[in-house]
Amino acid sequence: xxxxxxxxxxxxxxxxxxxxxxxxxxxxxxxxxxxxxxxxxxxxxxxxxxxxxxxxxxxxxxxxxxxxxxxxxxxxxxxxxxxxxxxxxxxxxxxxxxxxxxxxxxxxxxxxxxxxxxxxxxxxxxxxxxxxxxxxxxxxxxxxxxxxxxxxxxxxxxxxxxxxxxxxxxxxxxxxxxxxxxxxxxxxxxxxxxxx
Numbered sequence: 001x002x003x004x005x006x007x008x009x010x011x012x013x014x015x016x017x018x019x020x021x022x023x024x025x026x027x028x029x030x031x032x033x034x035x036x037x038x039x040x041x042x043x044x045x046x047x048x049x050x051x052x053x054x055x056x057x058x059x060x061x062x063x064x065x066x067x068x069x070x071x072x073x074x075x076x077x078x079x080x081x082x083x084x085x086x087x088x089x090x091x092x093x094x095x096x097x098x099x100x101x102x103x104x105x106x107x108x109x110x111x112x113x114x115x116x117x118x119x120x121x122x123x124x125x126x127x128x129x130x131x132x133x134x135x136x137x138x139x140x141x142x143x144x145x146x147x148x149x150x151x152x153x154x155x156x157x158x159x160x161x162x163x164x165x166x167x168x169x170x171x172x173x174x175x176x177x178x179x180x181x182x183x184x185x186x187x188x189x190x191x192x193x194x195x196x
Contacts, residue, residue, distance in 0.1 A: 018064060022061075032049060035054045098139025099139045109150070130165060140154035
């Protein structure tokens, strides 16, 4: 750890990582304006197009811009590119988009809340993985201020998360079905659900 950090403290290590990320993001950007699914180090070939990863990049760029890094025109272009693929959004993607929209002006939230309301029925909640559910809850929590329908859907999802997803240990299940995988969440799912 000391070798990685050099003479810098934890804060400058984070600053260095943020700078590295922002500088290298363009290598993963596709002509569509979205970001690739992955890029092997050996070939540096951009593979696939990921709306979800693009939304996550958008959230990161918005956060960086809030700290005085990054360009707003790049953020606006990425937002428009993501919205152009809304027909392909999963419920978790809609949650990420709601979160990003709240950091903008909230103007897309009413339509996104309606899309999410139609995309998720109570029957489908159990099959969604915890991370997607957490993104939906976070996005809806931000959207409550700009769209009244967000409140009832947020309430439904929160009840499901706290009831059907929470183990007696306090950790969250991977999903709410009876499959073996239910009891084997990964770190990202536990952290995402716990942040709600």
